[in-house]
Every structure is written in C-alpha cells, then in structure tokens.
Amino acid sequence: MRAQALGAGMLAQSQSAIAPFRLHRPTTLTQASALVAEYPEATIAAGCSDLVARIREGERIERLISLQRVDELREIDESDGTLRIGAAVSHHDGSTHRIVRTAIPGFAAAWSSIATVRIRYTGTIGGNVMAARTRYEMPLLLGALGAEYDYDATGRLLCHVRVNTAGLRWFGYERSMRPTATLALAVRAAPAGGIDVRAVAGSEYRPGYTLTAHAPGDDLRDLDPSALAATLAEQLPDECADHTGSADYRRHLVEVLTGRILRAAADDGVERTPTP
CATH class of the missing domain: 3.30.390 (Enolase-like; domain 1)
Structure with missing residues (x-):
C-alpha cells in the first residue's frame, strides 16, 4: 500500500511506501483487550477506513491490533429498554439490521444516510466515534440519543454502544x-x-x-x-x-x-x- 504526502498544492502529490508494522489479529474480545493492555502504544482498528485516511495524512503505524475477527464486537441486541450495538458493526450492517430498524427507525434511517457506499461496508460505528473527527456524523446521532459507551479495562478499547430506548x-x-x-x-x-x-x-x-x-x-x-x-x-x-x-x-x-x-x-x- 502507498500513501500520498500532503502539502503538494497544485503539483502532483508524492508517493511513499508504508513502513512495515506488526499486525495482531485477535479472535475474541478477551484476546483483544489483553493485547491493548500489553501494547498501549498500538493502533486499534476494525474497518480501517479512518486508518487509511490517517496514514495518508502522515501518521506512522508501528503496531496494529485488528478487530476484524472479533465476532463479539459485531453483535446487536435489545433487552430491558436498551439497544446494544457492538463497536465493530459496520454502517451498512447496523443501519439495515432488523433490531435497530425496529427499536429506533429514525436512527436506522439516519445511519443509512452517512458516508459513501464504499465506506458504509467497511467503516464501523466504533471507528466513527473513536476517530473524533468533527466531520464524522455518528457522534451527533449518538449524542442526541444520550448514548453510553462500554470500554474494556484499559479504557482504550470501545466494546459496545448502548442507547436507552425506553x-x-x-x-x-x-x-x-x-x-x-x-x-x-x-x-x-x-x-x-x-x-x-x-x-x-x-x-x-x-x-x-x-x-x-x-x-x-x-x-x-x-x-x-x-x-x-x-x-x-x-x-x-x-x-x-x-x-x-x-x-x-x-x-x-x-x-x-x-x-x-x-x-x-x-x-x-x-x-x-x-x-x-
């Protein structure tokens, strides 16, 4: 993969190869949390759509913990008036999920309107929140709903988003x-x-x-x-x-x-x- 350097103005942007990095691919939430605790300097990513943008902006990745294989982070359920969405649920999967559409139809409709088609199939609800970019829309949606966030023991790994539907x-x-x-x-x-x-x-x-x-x-x-x-x-x-x-x-x-x-x-x- 190659990244474009910023600041080229009207000239053609330069190309540079991404430096090698260590990749960890846990398959359970327990494994992921243990890796985050062991390597506090590591970059955490799921869909990687924002990660690609950050690399193009010049960020260097030395160690990456990928959450793509952690099925627990893609679960969606509702019980006792609480909608719980895994942090690795993609925009497409979340906005079209039966539970989300039934629990909060307006939120499902709004969720379906954000991002491009390519990003909708890769970008995740957790990544949209954790990126902390003002141009990303999920923090506004969840903020209006008064959503709460569940993190692991390190405080760095977002696990679930909870919304009170009562x-x-x-x-x-x-x-x-x-x-x-x-x-x-x-x-x-x-x-x-x-x-x-x-x-x-x-x-x-x-x-x-x-x-x-x-x-x-x-x-x-x-x-x-x-x-x-x-x-x-x-x-x-x-x-x-x-x-x-x-x-x-x-x-x-x-x-x-x-x-x-x-x-x-x-x-x-x-x-x-x-x-x-």
Missing part, C-alpha cells in the same frame, strides 16, 4: 445543510411528565453542541415546533461560528432544521416502524 418517542436527523450545519434530535417522554427534547447541532468544522428543551403534555401532536426550535437554537454559543457562517447564521440554520424535525414528529404523532 420513553423514546421520536428521532430525526437533518444533514441537508452539510457542511455548514447538521442536527440530530431525540424526543422522549419526561419521567415527571411532559416531553424532553435533546438535540446536538454541529458542522464539519466544529464539535456538536447539546441543546435541550422541555414541553408540557404527552402528545407529540401538541408540540409547538416553532417555539421549541427557537428555544433550542438560541442556546448555541457565539463560539459556534466558523468560516462557513456567523453565530447568528448558524442559529438560524439550526432553528430551521430543528423545526423541520419537530414538525415531522408532531405531524406523525408517533414514530412509525419501517416495513422489514
């Missing part, structure tokens, strides 16, 4: 204004009554900002999308501005995108389950 009434995602603005939004029944709204608004150049609001009543059809959208958008700090737009412009975009999702929730009344 009380979840609606989930929507708007990416029509990428790269300037993307927004994920979850609507839940509040424990003490009413409806809680949690949104994460980001862009390709800024981390996501968490926005929250509460609405009285229990019927989604009684939501006031315009008022809730304005409440959420005004929470964006001035630091949300970047070279694609001012803070006021991004607040306007978030208000528009939030309103779209909330109107869809109010019009539907209840999230529909897709046809298998």
Whole structure:
C-alpha cells in the first residue's frame, strides 16, 4: 500500500511506501483487550477506513491490533429498554439490521444516510466515534440519543454502544445543510411528565453542541415546533461560528432544521416502524 504526502498544492502529490508494522489479529474480545493492555502504544482498528485516511495524512503505524475477527464486537441486541450495538458493526450492517430498524427507525434511517457506499461496508460505528473527527456524523446521532459507551479495562478499547430506548418517542436527523450545519434530535417522554427534547447541532468544522428543551403534555401532536426550535437554537454559543457562517447564521440554520424535525414528529404523532 502507498500513501500520498500532503502539502503538494497544485503539483502532483508524492508517493511513499508504508513502513512495515506488526499486525495482531485477535479472535475474541478477551484476546483483544489483553493485547491493548500489553501494547498501549498500538493502533486499534476494525474497518480501517479512518486508518487509511490517517496514514495518508502522515501518521506512522508501528503496531496494529485488528478487530476484524472479533465476532463479539459485531453483535446487536435489545433487552430491558436498551439497544446494544457492538463497536465493530459496520454502517451498512447496523443501519439495515432488523433490531435497530425496529427499536429506533429514525436512527436506522439516519445511519443509512452517512458516508459513501464504499465506506458504509467497511467503516464501523466504533471507528466513527473513536476517530473524533468533527466531520464524522455518528457522534451527533449518538449524542442526541444520550448514548453510553462500554470500554474494556484499559479504557482504550470501545466494546459496545448502548442507547436507552425506553420513553423514546421520536428521532430525526437533518444533514441537508452539510457542511455548514447538521442536527440530530431525540424526543422522549419526561419521567415527571411532559416531553424532553435533546438535540446536538454541529458542522464539519466544529464539535456538536447539546441543546435541550422541555414541553408540557404527552402528545407529540401538541408540540409547538416553532417555539421549541427557537428555544433550542438560541442556546448555541457565539463560539459556534466558523468560516462557513456567523453565530447568528448558524442559529438560524439550526432553528430551521430543528423545526423541520419537530414538525415531522408532531405531524406523525408517533414514530412509525419501517416495513422489514
């Protein structure tokens, strides 16, 4: 494999061979965790789509722990109101999985919209999260859902993503204004009554900002999308501005995108389950 060197500008980019590295291919989660503990400096990868990008950006890999053969990290299940997704589940497999589509149809639909076809079959939910790139969309989706992450004892190996599905009434995602603005939004029944709204608004150049609001009543059809959208958008700090737009412009975009999702929730009344 060969990597392109950055900084070539208008000239042809140079080519350089990737230096040899040590490869470990565990087949169980226990083996993988032991290797991570033994080699704390090692690079961890599953689908390797982000790894290829990092190598092209100049990163040197000396030891790689591949998770591709660890079947435990590709499991998906739901029980007691918790959806659990293995960190090595690919975008394609996760978004088309029957359990995911039944548990949170809106999340499955949003998941199916991210990345290119090539990356969808190789990139994983865990890799998308652990890469910590603002242009990757999974952190926004999971952030709006209030997802929790299970790591191994070293704290370096992400094992599972857990999402509480109890009380979840609606989930929507708007990416029509990428790269300037993307927004994920979850609507839940509040424990003490009413409806809680949690949104994460980001862009390709800024981390996501968490926005929250509460609405009285229990019927989604009684939501006031315009008022809730304005409440959420005004929470964006001035630091949300970047070279694609001012803070006021991004607040306007978030208000528009939030309103779209909330109107869809109010019009539907209840999230529909897709046809298998």
